[in-house]
Amino acid sequence: MALDVWKNRGVPLDRQRFDWRDLVRTPFSKLDDDAFSRVRVILMNGIEAEASRFSHACARMNKPLQLQLARVRRVEQHQQTMVNWMLPPDQSPLETTIAYEQVAIEVTASIALHEPDPYMKQTYNFGLLEDFDHLYRYSALLDRLEGKDSNNILQSYTDIVPGRPTILHHRAPEDDLREPYDRKTAHPVTKLNALTIMAGEHQTHDYYMNVGPTFADPVARMLYAEIASVEEQHVTQYESIIDPYESWLEKWLLHEASEVYNYYSCMQQEKNARLKDIWTRFVDYELGHLHYVGDLMRVVEKRDPEELVPAEMPEPIGYESHRAYVREVLANEVGVRAIGTIYTEGAESEATIAYRERMNAQGSPSEIVAAGYVWAPGGELAHDGAASGGGGRPSVPSTERRAP
Amino acid sequence: MRFDTATGMNRTGIGLSPIDAKELIEAASRTSPPPGGPEAADVVRASYAADAEVLGSMPPPTTLRGAGAAAVEMLKGERLPAFTDKLGERLAFERTGTRIYEAILAKSMDAQDEPRVADIDELRRFHDQERQHFDLLREAVIKLGGDPTAVTPSADVAAVASTGIVQVVSDPRTTVAQCLSALLITELADHDGWTLLARLADDLGYDELAASFRQALAEEAHHLARVRAWVTGATLAEAEPGRTASESG
Numbered sequence: 001m002a003l004d005v006w007k008n009r010g011v012p013l014d015r016q017r018f019d020w021r022d023l024v025r026t027p028f029s030k031l032d033d034d035a036f037s038r039v040r041v042i043l044m045n046g047i048e049a050e051a052s053r054f055s056h057a058c059a060r061m062n063k064p065l066q067l068q069l070a071r072v073r074r075v076e077q078h079q080q081t082m083v084n085w086m087l088p089p090d091q092s093p094l095e096t097t098i099a100y101e102q103v104a105i106e107v108t109a110s111i112a113l114h115e116p117d118p119y120m121k122q123t124y125n126f127g128l129l130e131d132f133d134h135l136y137r138y139s140a141l142l143d144r145l146e147g148k149d150s151n152n153i154l155q156s157y158t159d160i161v162p163g164r165p166t167i168l169h170h171r172a173p174e175d176d177l178r179e180p181y182d183r184k185t186a187h188p189v190t191k192l193n194a195l196t197i198m199a200g201e202h203q204t205h206d207y208y209m210n211v212g213p214t215f216a217d218p219v220a221r222m223l224y225a226e227i228a229s230v231e232e233q234h235v236t237q238y239e240s241i242i243d244p245y246e247s248w249l250e251k252w253l254l255h256e257a258s259e260v261y262n263y264y265s266c267m268q269q270e271k272n273a274r275l276k277d278i279w280t281r282f283v284d285y286e287l288g289h290l291h292y293v294g295d296l297m298r299v300v301e302k303r304d305p306e307e308l309v310p311a312e313m314p315e316p317i318g319y320e321s322h323r324a325y326v327r328e329v330l331a332n333e334v335g336v337r338a339i340g341t342i343y344t345e346g347a348e349s350e351a352t353i354a355y356r357e358r359m360n361a362q363g364s365p366s367e368i369v370a371a372g373y374v375w376a377p378g379g380e381l382a383h384d385g386a387a388s389g390g391g392g393r394p395s396v397p398s399t400e401r402r403a404p
Numbered sequence: 405m406r407f408d409t410a411t412g413m414n415r416t417g418i419g420l421s422p423i424d425a426k427e428l429i430e431a432a433s434r435t436s437p438p439p440g441g442p443e444a445a446d447v448v449r450a451s452y453a454a455d456a457e458v459l460g461s462m463p464p465p466t467t468l469r470g471a472g473a474a475a476v477e478m479l480k481g482e483r484l485p486a487f488t489d490k491l492g493e494r495l496a497f498e499r500t501g502t503r504i505y506e507a508i509l510a511k512s513m514d515a516q517d518e519p520r521v522a523d524i525d526e527l528r529r530f531h532d533q534e535r536q537h538f539d540l541l542r543e544a545v546i547k548l549g550g551d552p553t554a555v556t557p558s559a560d561v562a563a564v565a566s567t568g569i570v571q572v573v574s575d576p577r578t579t580v581a582q583c584l585s586a587l588l589i590t591e592l593a594d595h596d597g598w599t600l601l602a603r604l605a606d607d608l609g610y611d612e613l614a615a616s617f618r619q620a621l622a623e624e625a626h627h628l629a630r631v632r633a634w635v636t637g638a639t640l641a642e643a644e645p646g647r648t649a650s651e652s653g
Contacts, residue, residue, distance in 0.1 A: 040617070
């Protein structure tokens with residue numbers, strides 16, 4: 001039965017409680033759990049990070065809302081902790097980076113597929129091809145620096161090939177802005193999609209900014225610097241598609257709706273019982289937040305929140321491989337560029353070209369790290385015909401067992 | 405019984421998804437990568453290496469005696485800091501080593517459902533000896549006029565190299581046998597570290613220190629032999645379930 005968010009009030013805010021042991025649980029298994037469990041954990045951390053970011057910005061500009069924001073934000077702080085602490089400690093920052101890009105690719109593809117507004121869909125496809133290329137560059141780094149195969153993390157769901165080359169992602173700020181949806185006419189799913197992607201990209205940016213300097217290797221440090229810069233452009237792009245004239249309370253309400261929607265999507269598809277418990281519990285917590293903010297809206301703005309958020313949530317995000325869709329977008333849209341808020345078939349502004357030339361003046365980290373890189377199962381060293389270090393291929397010993 | 409190698413739903417290999425794998429491999433085979441090869445990154449690394457500064461310096465002597473000793477050593481054409489750097493490395497290593505043993509001891513005592521792969525009393529004794537070695541080094545650094553709380557460059561390198569070992573032994577999901585494999589890396593390094601330190605003390609004429617260090621080395625050699633035997637025993641017990649770990653340990 002579909003969830004009716006206005007009939008189901010979830011768990012009231014004052015009954016949303018945690019303790020430290022409850023917050024810090026046994027993480028999922030890097031080896032045994034499905035890649036999409038990891039994808040959900042990372043995305044939901046991003047959704048909660050955005051809840052916190054929004055809530056603080058709102059509190060700084062709305063004295064009358066500060067107490068209510070603080071109450072909800074305290075719960076969301078702990079929701080984010082419980083979710084993000086499910087990441088396992090044997091997953092290195094670079095492996096986690098691979099997973100972040102898988103989130104960006106598969107979640108963006110699902111959202112693009114479900115997006116009714118063609119301009120928004122084009123925007124998602126535009127960003128998708130860039131994150132797709134980041135995955136290829138980071139895979140080369142993981143293989144060549146740590147001697148690891150990124151497909152151990154991706155589990156064959158996502159292709160590891162170049163997209164729109166990262167060297168071309170660097171645009172002047174004016175070419176990263178897009179037209180926003182219209183708060184009065186946009187379909188509710190358009191609003192939820194935009195918030196979800198903005199949240200995901202913002203946490204990706206912040207993650208790269210935090211882990212980039214933890215690498216010793218200068219090529220890794222440069223690659224994180226370059227891709228973090230592109231993620232900053234993506235945040236600029238995705239926040240600009242959201243109508244800036246929504247009221248603060250309207251934005252808050254939509255944030256809570258997006259949290260209900262995303263936890264509900266996770267809950268429906270999760271196979272790991274421990275994660276499913278978390279998603280289920282947090283659907284109820286988020287319903288509590290949605291009603292809390294809805295009630296505030298009725299009092300403060302004298303508006304009916306049910307006019308902004310439909311009772312029934314849109315089709316859930318598809319946590320599955322979008323290989324065919326990504327390939328189609330890659331084939332048809334890799335040459336798309338942007339001038340201002342308009343997509344072009346390749347034309348770019350002088351400002352973008354000048355900016356890009358300046359940034360790439362001493363070489364491009366993303367080109368350097370992937371020079372000649374072709375992914376192969378087990379890493380490029382396992383590739384047939386790959387350089388064998390001069391020793392040639394060893395003869396394969398027999399695996400016959402000695403008779404007892 | 406909790407085994408290290410029970411077969412389960414490990415999803416990391418490509419063999420688990422034959423249909424997706426075929427797609428993935430075909431797509432990769434059509435890759436047009438950026439020109440060049442891995443040597444492109446070497447050029448960047450060389451350029452950073454040319455500009456690089458050091459990890460850090462040796463701390464200055466903190467006592468007059470230390471300053472005097474350093475001056476005398478300089479006159480003799482010897483560099484005391486090279487010795488105290490290595491003393492600092494072992495000191496930090498033994499401190500971390502003590503913590504590693506604490507973690508493995510706690511895990512061993514909790515691991516009711518695992519086969520007994522290491523002797524608790526021996527683990528406890530090795531822990532105590534690591535602690536004594538830490539104290540010995542602290543005293544040695546102080547007597548040489550150094551600051552035992554400072555992180556020397558070699559201590560920093562050793563600490564970075566040990567981070568993975570601490571991650572392994574502090575993870576509640578790892579078994580005692582898995583932790584012993586990590587501990588073996590520590591003991592191998594420790595054994596060679598003490599060998600070097602005893603040799604340095606000897607060469608520089610610190611006879612009493614050299615004797616103490618040789619005593620520590622003998623203890624470390626025993627740690628290494630036992631940890632090696634435990635790792636071998638645990639693995640053989642896993643491979644040949646009829647055989648117990650204690651038989652081979």
